[in-house]
Amino acid sequence: MSTIRRPVGPVAAATPKPLIRRPALVRKRKDDDDEEAPPSSPGKKARVTFDSDVEVRVVSAWEKAPLLIQEEVRRAFTKRAVGDDSGYDKLKDIYGEKKPNEEDLGPSTMKNYTIALLANVSALNKSNSDLVHAVLGSNWLGRTEDYVALYVRLLANLVSAQGVFLADVVRMLVNNLTAGKTHSLGTLKAFPNSLPVPPSNGGIEDLPRVTRLTIYDRAHRALQYLLQLIPSASRILSSTMTNAFPHQTDSRRSHVIYVQNLLRLVEYSPELRGEVLALITERLVKVDVQVQVDLEDLAEDVGEDLVDQIPPARPDLMDDIEEPDLSDREEDSDEDEDDEEAQRAKEITKNVEKMDAILDILFSHYEQSFTGPSIEEQDGSFNILLSQFITTILPTHRSRHTQFLLFHFAQQSSDYVDTFVGTCVQITFDKGQPAIVRQASAAYLASFVARGMHVPSNIVRDVFDYISGELARLRREYEPDCRGPDMRRYSSFYVLVQALLYIFCFRWRDLESAPDDDFEEDDLATPSGQEHQWKSGVKEALSQNVFSKLNPLKVCSTAIVTEFARIANHLSIVYVYHLLETNRRVRVLQSAGTGYGQPNRETALSARRDESYQHLDAYFPFDPYHLPKSKRWLEGDYREWSGIPGLDDEQASESDSDDEEGAECEVEEGTETDETGGSF
Incomplete structure (x- = not known):
């Protein structure tokens, strides 16, 4: 703003004292040795001179008296009713990016305009929605605490008097709980018309910068007050939270900040906890x-x-x-x-x-x-x-x-273990459920029982019995018409057999006749020449299902079948290697065969085809968890693959010996991958 210096002489004496709202004029200071200016000649105007040695005060902010602002706002709405939008448009500019006369409004002026709007809140109806949106889009979070409190009062009165703006107010508050960062290119392409309004950055000229944490705190306080005032706002809040959630391609920081803010919202709005x-x-x-x-x-x-x-x-x-x-x-x-x-x-x-x-x-x-x-x-x-x-x-x-959340907290008590296992059993055996859901439930059931360190032995034995009983029913249903292994027709049977084998590989100790819940694995090696004693029905269930005409070992995952064969042979519960050798010449049927009980045999042509797609997926949901930060929560909950006392030690020694002998040939011939390594 330019500065006008006050003239010296008679003209200066005749100049009236400036009003406080006008730019300050300067006055020349007289020194003791200054000469008096000659009197002006009659009929001739005195010359105006300026003194450069003077302190100049500049009014930097455009401010008005509160009563004048209140009258200006009132007249703006009155004139708009008769078709004159000049004052109304000025109000929109005040709260928008464009400022009147291209000047920044001082803090007191903005506060007085907001007070005036609060006094005329009944005029902020649907016909004046563009002004309301300008107010909602203003940077109120970056201002002083007294202004924030006043603004929140304006929001509360607005939604109380004009409920049509409730969704807009909630959306604005929720958007200010996001990271305030431009969305990624992937988001712009996928959702070009549904991006939220960027939150306040906390920076306003001539005011201390407000930190992002303070911005979130203010937005939460406003949202909490609004929910207490209008409980129905929680219904609108549900959909707004979903729309404001960062896109899948957005940054880690955007997701972390928004998730933290959603969980803070739950603290003062517990009825939304389940939805959040x-x-x-x-x-x-x-x-x-x-x-x-x-x-x-x-x-x-x-x-x-x-x-x-x-x-x-x-x-x-x-x-x-x-x-x-x-x-x-x-x-x-x-x-x-x-x-x-x-x-x-x-x-x-x-x-x-x-x-x-x-x-x-x-x-x-x-x-x-x-x-x-x-x-x-x-x-x-x-x-x-x-x-x-x-x-x-x-x-x-x-x-x-994601499922490891339930894996961890379900093991907090025996009741929760029993509830989760019971839920999986119910879904697995429910014929009303889609086949893919039942198969997934069987995988969750087997994986939880096998991997859960706090799953007691009695639960392991009960689940083994449940699965065995269902398999016996399926054998009675399928075997009379069975012509060989058929993945499509007998998939439910194969899924349960694979679950049974998986549980046995990890928890065979719990299936012995008198297992000790507090056992030490090193104490379980059976003395040489002494047979393992198994719980009633365990050996029979494995034998009947493995050697069924449905031939599950041909269809189940190769990794799981291979590991089961090793363990079962070592524990002398069932010997299946001769069946595995026979299965090398057996093909899985596609709901057809060469004759009853005569499975298709492999030919030179069919041997070239990869039958891996005809094997069950070795997907068990609680396979090892390797996320670097969150894995600390699973310490003591997760059962790692421990192998078989005696058997794995012998194989390790043999493997070390083979490695030493074949070290020179390894580069030329390569090494084979152990198929059992993927699942265990």
């Missing part, structure tokens, strides 16, 4: 599945150990959210990678870090309720996890890590 946790789990499963698909698409040697190579987790981003972390800056760069496979590996690593961080947050959230004194709260949290398992996790193929 279900939303987070649903989005987490999508990332989880995408990681598995991407890993399978990579070359086997690249994707195999990718998760293990992820560096230790960085500190929680909620402790340092003012600056994006390194991974975000890398994600935003548009640099092209020369190596497409390396670029894909980098994207997978980012998704794994994202998934790991969200899982760690969820583990911590649930832990607070499971360690609390309230049994009702613990049961409520477990029921939420169980509901998410049934509705989201179980029907999703290839979920790899």
Whole structure:
């Protein structure tokens, strides 16, 4: 703003004192040795002179008296009613990006305009929605605390008087709980018209910068007050939370910040806890599945150990959210990678870090309720996890890590173990369920019983009996018309046999006639020449199913069948190697055969075909968990593959000897991969 200096002489004397709202005029100071200015001649105007040696005060902000602002706002609405929008448009400019006279409004002026709007809130109806949206889009979170309190009052009065704006107000508050970062290119392409309004950045000229944590705290306070004032707002909040959730391709930081804020919302709105946790789990499963698909698409040697190579987790981003972390800056760069496979590996690593961080947050959230004194709260949290398992996790193929939330917390008590196992048994044997859901449930059942360190022996034996009984029923149903192994017709039978074999491989000690729940594995090696004593029905169930005309060992996963054969032979419970040798010449039927009881035999032509697609998938949901940050929650819960006392020691010695002898030939001839390594 330019400065006008006050003239010296008679003209200066005649100049009236300026009003406080006008730019300050300057006055010349007289020194003792200054000469008096000559009197002006009659009829001739005095010359105006300026003194440069003067202190100048500049009014930097455009401010008005409160009463004047209130009258201006009132007249703006009155004139708009008769077709004059000049004052109304000025109000929109005040709250929008464009400021009147291209000047910034001082804090007091903005506060007085908001007070005036509060006094005229009844005029903020649907016909004036563009002004309402300008107010909602203003940077109120970056201002002083007294202004924030006034603004929240305006929001509360607005939605109370004009309920049509409730959804807009809720959407604005929820969007200010996001990371405030531009969406990725993938999001822009997928959802070009549904991006949320960016949240306040906390920066306003002439005011102290407000941190991102303070912005989130203010948005939460406003949302909490609004929910207390209008309980029906929670219904709108549900859909708004879903729309504002970061896209799957957005950064780890964006996901972590939003998930943390959603869980904080649950603290003052507990009725939304189930919906919030279900939303987070649903989005987490999508990332989880995408990681598995991407890993399978990579070359086997690249994707195999990718998760293990992820560096230790960085500190929680909620402790340092003012600056994006390194991974975000890398994600935003548009640099092209020369190596497409390396670029894909980098994207997978980012998704794994994202998934790991969200899982760690969820583990911590649930832990607070499971360690609390309230049994009702613990049961409520477990029921939420169980509901998410049934509705989201179980029907999703290839979920790899999300289900470990239930794996961990279901082992917090014997009642929860029994409930989860009972749920899986019920779904597995329910003919009303889709076949793919029943098969997935059988895999979860077997994997939980096999891998759960706190699953007691009596549960292992009961599940073994349940599966054996169902298999006996299926054999009676299928065997009369069986012409050989047929994966399509007898898939339910093969799935249960594979589950039975998997449980036996891990928990055979619990199936002995008098197992000790507190056993030490080193104490279980049976003395030489002494046979194992098995619980009634175990040996019969294995023998009857393995040697059934349905021939499950031809269809079940090769890795599981191979390991079962080793263990069963060593424990002298059943010998199947001769059957495996016979199966080399047997082909799996496609609902047809050469004759009753005569399976198709392999020919020179058919031997060239890969029959791996005719084997069951060796997918067990609780295979080893390797996420670097969140794996700490599973310490003491997870049963690692321990092998067989005596047998594995002998094989290890033989393997070491073979390695030494064949070390010189390994480079030329290569080494074979142990098929059993993938599942155990």
